[in-house]
Amino acid sequence: MRFVAGVVLTVAIGLLAARPALAAYCGSATDTKAVEALTIARPPHDRTRIMYLAVVDAFALAELEWKGQLGMYFAERNGRWTYAGTQPPANMPVAVKHRFDAIIDAYPHICTNPQFVSHPSGR
Numbered sequence: 001m002r003f004v005a006g007v008v009l010t011v012a013i014g015l016l017a018a019r020p021a022l023a024a025y026c027g028s029a030t031d032t033k034a035v036e037a038l039t040i041a042r043p044p045h046d047r048t049r050i051m052y053l054a055v056v057d058a059f060a061l062a063e064l065e066w067k068g069q070l071g072m073y074f075a076e077r078n079g080r081w082t083y084a085g086t087q088p089p090a091n092m093p094v095a096v097k098h099r100f101d102a103i104i105d106a107y108p109h110i111c112t113n114p115q116f117v118s119h120p121s122g123r
Contacts, residue, residue: 026103026111027055034081035060035074049119052111056099059092065119
């Protein structure tokens, strides 16, 4: 009986160890930290308002809760991230736009910020 329990425990640990952890944000840590810093630098936002954040190629999207939802787009030029507005940049490839749409439509959101706090009515 102990042998069977040991085998089951070993298999369970092996399965859990083999699964990659879901990232809090999608993208490299360097890029997501840079985009997060740009996002919270734009008042009245803070880290807890970021619902999810994703970096795809040279573009990033931060979805925030602020009087509803607000999408903020960023673009990387010459290794530097810059704010690109609340609409996808005109030079964003269709494939990247589709990837952002898939991330937004996914449930549960794979890029969810664990520090997100619901702020009703944009407060």
